[in-house]
Amino acid sequence: MAKKTEKEIKNIWTYDPAPESSDHIQLKDKYDLYIDGKWVKPESGKYYDTSNPASTKKIASIAYGNDKDVDKAVRAARKAYKNVWSKMEPSERAKYIFRIARIMQERARELAVIECMDSGKVIREARDVDVPLACNHFFYYAGWADKLEYAFPNQKVESIGVAGQIIPWNFPLLMAAWKIAPALAAGNTVVLKPAETTPLTALKLAEIIHEAGLPAGVVNVVTGFGDTGAAIVNHHDIDKIAFTGSTGVGKLIQRAVAGTNKRVTLELGGKSANIILDDAPLDQAVEGIVNGIFFNQGHVCCAGSRLFVQENVADRVIQMLKARMETLVVGDPLDKNTDIGAINSKEQLATINKYIEIGKKEGADMYQSHINLPKSGYYCAPTLFTNMSQSSVIVKEEIFGPVLTIQTFRTIDEVIQKANNTEYGLAAGVWTSNGARIFNLTTKLKAGVVWANTYNRFDPVSPFGGYKESGFGREGGLHGLKSYVKLS
Amino acid sequence: MERLSVLKTYKLYIGGAFPRTESGRYYELKNGKGENIANVCLASRKDFRNAVVAARKASGGWSERSHFNRSQILYRIAEMMETRRAQFIEELISQGISKSKAEVEVDLSVDRLVYYAGWCDKYTQVLSSVNPVSSPHFNFSTVEPMGVISVISDVKNGLLDLVSVVAPIIAGGNTVVVLAAEQYPLSAITFAEVLNSSDVPGGVVNILTGKRSELLKHMASHMDVNAIAYSGTSGEERKLIEIESVENLKRSCYIDENWNDKGAQGLKFIEMFQEVKTTWHPIENIGGATSSY
Amino acid sequence: MVNKTLSGVSDFTSLRIPIDKVGVEERVERFQKRSIKNGSKLEGLKLILNMIDLTTLEGKDTPSKVKQMCYKAQHLHDVHAGLPTVAAVCVYPNFVKLAKESLKGSNVKVASVATAFPSGQAPLSIKLEDTKLALDSGADEIDMVISRGKFLSGDYNFVYDEIAAIKEVCGEARLKVILETGELVTLDNVRLASDIAMYAGADFIKTSTGKISPAATMQVTYVMLTAIRDFMYKTGVQVGMKPAGGISNSKLALQYMVMLYETLGPDWMSNEWFRFGASSLANDVLMQIVKQETGRYQSADYFSID
Incomplete structure (x- = not known):
């Protein structure tokens, strides 16, 4: 499709601010x-x-x-x-x-x-x-x-x-x-x-x-x-x-x-794997990726921060993911339309930025959505990295921010091995429409919570915790x- | 002329084989009269390391075996032990235990194996749950073995202490590296021979003999060991184990039981070495059709 | 443009794309949670008006009803200046001539349902005749129905051939293919039917006849939008979307706009590529526009119901 510039898109339609009222909030000094x-x-x-x-x-x-x-x-x-x-x-x-x-x-x-x-x-x-x-x-x-x-x-x-x-x-x-x-x-x-x-x-x-x-x-x-x-x-x-x-x-x-x-x-902490197989419902998987890493600015211990996509659908998934990232609204946390709010503290923003720099130095390809971040406050654009290896620092260490690393794989055994190749074991995601394959993966992934064809769901009745x-x-x-x- | 008896060499049990310690060291085991009854391998940290490698290698296959099959194998261990009842009693006596106590201990050990053989294909049902989440998802929690477990055996009994801890751990699909009580190595190694002849895959249980003071730190600090069970340890030893376990957040389980008590067995000893895994999957609901009846 | 890109597709089963319904519902919930206010709301509402296919498809339709509707299509609410017209009126073939005459000189198009609407239970020859009648009467757009029975029985080639045949007689007229998603039941089916329709030459894919419940839903529309996006990606051909039936208020229509915007983007944000098939939506949108501009909540008594 003919790519319009950001400005042209904005000219057609954009969401006006829709702030939640904070007038009724009573806080002591x-x-x-x-x-x-x-x-x-x-x-x-x-x-x-x-x-x-x-x-x-x-x-x-x-x-x-x-x-x-x-x-x-x-x-x-x-x-x-x-x-x-x-x-x-x-x-x-x-x-x-x-x-x-x-x-x-x-x-x-x-x-x-x-x-x-x-x-x-x-x-x-x-x-x-x-x-x-x-x-x-x-x-x-x-x-x-x-x-x-x-x-x-x-x-x-x-x-x-x-x-x-x-x-x-x-x-x-x-x-x-x-x-x-x-x-x-x-x-x-x-x-x-x-x-x-x-x-x-x-x-x-x-x-x-x-x-x-x-x-x-x-x-x-x-x-x-x-x-x-x-x-x-x-x-x-x-x-x-x-x-x-x-x-x-x-x-x-x-x-x-x-x-x-x-x-x-x-x-x-965690560095949870989110695994997309080629027979997955891809649009829903992309949504799962977004929920996995951009939910709560990525400040989630079980964030799906390591994405593994089967090689034969990787280009397509990454393309869809990038398009989806462009629709994410970053800004005022109190605006009802905001998808990604502020990074919790100056220190955490510095940590995230440090990892982004490391990722770039490690030679990974970075993509950030085209968003004008607010002038004041602590913000970080949704970020993804491709082209790196299991040994990259950004693949191994918990970043605790909206930063996703993407690796590809060819076989199920390979991805199980890579997914488990971490000191963490909090959560994992699996996307496939093949039931038998779901249970193969969910059984073999060393993680306390495994989301199959969904991600970052929580419920009081559902036990949560890690390996x-x-x-x-x-x-x-x-x-x-x-x-x-x-x-x- | 009296026939010269053939003495048995007691070796370590690692990966289904009986190697000597790589260190070449041994210690003398004496009977009550102070006579040397055997030269026992003094396992080194490298022996421990090798045992962990063997246990890790065996871990995948053992944990994925059908629970029914694990049950059969545990029962087989009990059978093989029963056939060697006399030998175990004799060995326990030679290690300084009274005949009556030795008999009780061996019988209880066999019974305990039978008990846990029965648990193998049941504990998952008892420990699992289907969790009724509010969203349209099927959600269930089940248990999985932790992986490789270090076991520091208690020193109260010659055979029973070891069997009582190892049985629930392997029933639950884990593999183990056990350090036998220093003063009771013979029955531990004979137990290894039982394991070796009862369809237990090599590496599932590895048994070392040696000094607790030498090996304890390594058993607690090894990064590829998922949990450590320890008994009969002093306060100092306990603290050391807990501190050394921190680096890989090894689950450390202090077990203080009188295994001679018939009731000193149960689901909790299996559960102790299980991780809970919760799995979610969406449930599609089309057209609001209900399952009314 | 028939058989645009079908090279190699002989078995449509191989086109099947899995869809996870719960995931679709979650995505739709996100669209519904967007809060559209002020300028964006007003712009959105005007766009919606301009995307409406004002529709009457009833056995009791009369010439005067069609005439009134055509008038309304051009004069939505004359007391309020600066309003767009609707995109088209949608009628049975019998009324195409009348509608065409009534709309002379305006930009409002005439769409006609055809192919034994709404059930599609007729042989191809009759469907072709039905379509030709509408075209000969001056229809700018044809809204056809697919053979759902054949689809559900797995006879995808039949469905494909039928659409392709209709497309062939359409010539310059734009073809909207109604999947009747309420009868396809699963979202996987909706996706497959969308793909078949697009490969067979549909200019638009449309959810429903309005005669079957459920008609358009956001979930179904979302799946069709993603099919359109993927088709564009694979073939470079842009296809339009028309949810029809059940969209009767502004709030819901705005949620569709959010969905359109975030799924297909600005290239689809015009009545060339997106339509609402609706009969009562227009007045609610009008009331909201007037409210938006005057700050006063409106009464239905002040808006004509033609």
């Missing part, structure tokens, strides 16, 4: 720590700024918790565990969790908008994915609270105690829900530390938990930086650590708890409960 059912000032008196990565403007001041604050929170959690939460009728516990879910639903739009402002993610995803999934997680686990004996038949089920939970910035509210909901359902109490760049929805969740009337100390939120998280990991009275984040930090945690009796679950260096333990579903109970 300053947030304290939520400990023992109260908002308390940090011991150090220190606060830091959380800002909107789309504008780089400050949103609020956030308390910087230190080891003393953590100690306070752990004590509160221990007290609540001993005196209240572990003694409560499980059916009553369930009702509290149901209540949290309901209030979250009522305040869903507010949560979605705040999530966008604080994290840079787009409103369409926050509204349709993050927030509803977070609510549903509470709903799902609420019902387990008084049915644990069915989850683990023939075993004695007990709660563990105080759980220290450290969550990342890519799905701030959703990760808080993934952590808190099963912990509470199983009868544990919680000290949660949100990521430093995205504390707001966790603090809003604390408000909701407070509104739900949860007994003081059952959930505590301590904001801060890495040292705050370290204080949780190293606290002697924590029984269980649940961490989602980078493999590097996961290993630090694992070393720190070595020789103690703390239980650990880790949900870490190898992508961590251990599962979150979600019946399997996710296991991380929060003692069985004997």
Whole structure:
């Protein structure tokens, strides 16, 4: 087809801004720590700024918790565990969790908008994915609270105690829900530390938990930086650590708890393979590629960042993918039409750009969609690389951004081998219309989640977690409960 | 003139073969009276490395075998052990265990193998689930073996400790490299002979004899080992294992069981060495037809 | 232009392209989530008006109804200046002459259904006669139906030959091939039928007669648009698209525009390459345009229903 210039296309039709209103959002200028059912000032008196990565403007001041604050929170959690939460009728516990879910639903739009402002993610995803999934997680686990004996038949089920939970910035509210909901359902109490760049929805969740009337100390939120998280990991009275984040930090945690009796679950990085066979429904596969790598700016641990396309359809798939990339709208996260929002932080943008430079230096061919990025804020155009090998740095290392590497293959055995040739094992995608082939691949791929003819789908009932260096333990579903109970 | 008996050389068991340690080293195993009863291979880290290679090679085939077939093979191990009952008892006694205890141990070992033989084609059903996701997708979770497992055997019993850990691990489709208890190498190697004659493919179980203090670090730090099971370790050893396991996020499983207890067996020992895999696939729904009945 | 590019295709089964319906639904949801506001909404609405094939295809059609519709086609809402006309009127062959006369001097084309519309249950000779009647009466465009029964029984060559034969008699008139997707059931079938129609010479592929439910859906239209894109890629020949039936409000029509824009791009964003087959869409679009320009929500009482 005759290629028109970008300008000509724009002249014909373009989407005018359609911003989600943020007028109704109520945020305080300053947030304290939520400990023992109260908002308390940090011991150090220190606060830091959380800002909107789309504008780089400050949103609020956030308390910087230190080891003393953590100690306070752990004590509160221990007290609540001993005196209240572990003694409560499980059916009553369930009702509290149901209540949290309901209030979250009522305040869903507010949560979605705040999530966008604080994290840079787009409103369409926050509204349709993050927030509803977070609510549903509470709903799902609420019902387990008084049915644990069915989850683990023939075993004695007990709660563990105080759980220290450290969550990342890519799905701030959703990760808080993934952590808190099963912990509470199983009868544990919680000290949660949100990521430093995205504390707001966790603090809003604390408000909701407070509104739900949860007994003081059952959930505590301590904001801060890495040292705050370290204080949780190293606290002697924590029984269980649940961490989602980078493999590097996961290993630090694992070393720190070595020789103690703390239980650990880790949900870490990935470099997941998305495999397109020549008999795949190609248009849907291209959509799966887009969902796989450009969902949430590529800030997804299970992102389908390594694309493998069968050689005989590779040119066609890449052509279709490039055309699809041109239709992706990059810009204001609060605009309902935006597909790719802001990169979460200046640091993360620098990391992504570093990898893009490495890719170019490694001799790979780069393609970026023709998009005018906003002048202010942290943005990265959707990017893909072709012509590189398994040993390229950009193929091996997790980039955590909208950067896709594309390799081709000829045979199924070859692609299985290449897909598994990584230290990670979080997820994988397979696209083919041949059922027998699907099961051959899904069985042989070493990954905790395998999406066949779909990608990046999540559900509270579906266990999520990785093989190898992508961590251990599962979150979600019946399997996710296991991380929060003692069985004997 | 009394006939001169032929002494058995106890070697390592790696990849279905019985090599001597590449290091050429050995240690003397003494009986209760302080008499030397055997020169036992003192496995080196290179022997361990070779064993991991063998275990990795065997891993694909063993994990993909039909569960029914694995079940048959485990039962075959039990059969072969039963036929050597007298030998095992005699060896246990020579390693300092009382006759009555030795008998109980061998019987329990055989029974445990039969128990796990029965689990091979059942645990997947019990541990799997179909997950009713809200979107139009079929979603199920099932378990898969972790891969290659290092096992540091407990030191309480001569044979039972080893069998009790190895059986559930291989029942679940994993392959193992076991370090036998230093003071009970004979029954471990005889167990290897049983394995060797009971249709267990070479490399599925590899047995080393040697010093825990020498090998422990390597068993925990090897990057191609997916998990490590350890028992009877001191607090210090435990910490070392956990730290050394971090680099490849090896799953480390401390097992503290009294295997003489008849009930010290179960699904959880299989589950411990399984990964959960969740698979999604779209479900097409045409024209709103329902399956009403 | 018949047999444009069919070299080598003897068995249409080999053309089968797998389609994953759930994936299509997800893609369509993304189109539906686009929020079209302000200028882009107004531009889009005007474009939609200009793409409408104003249609009446009923047994009870009368000359006066056709005449009124033709008037409406040229004078959508005269109290509001600057509105485009619709693209065409679509009628039975009997009314082509009348429509042609009523539209004299305007740019509005006359499309006629033909080939034993809507069922297509007639021998080829009759279908050809039907088509010739419409053409002789002055039709600019022919909307034919495929033989769905033959298609479903796997007789793809029959379907192909029939389309090719009709195309041959069409001459300069543009041929729209109605797949009647509601009877093809699966999206894989829709894709295959689209490919057969295009290889046989269709200038447009069209979803539905409007007589079978479901008529046009976004899912079906999306699959047809991707077939058009792939055909362009393979042969360099541009084919038009016409969803028909069931598109009765502006919001939905705008979602179709988003889908068109993001699937085929600006080259298809005119009534030369995209049409809406609809009877009641025009008034809703008009109401939205007036609302958009005056800021006042509109009442149907102020828009003529011809």
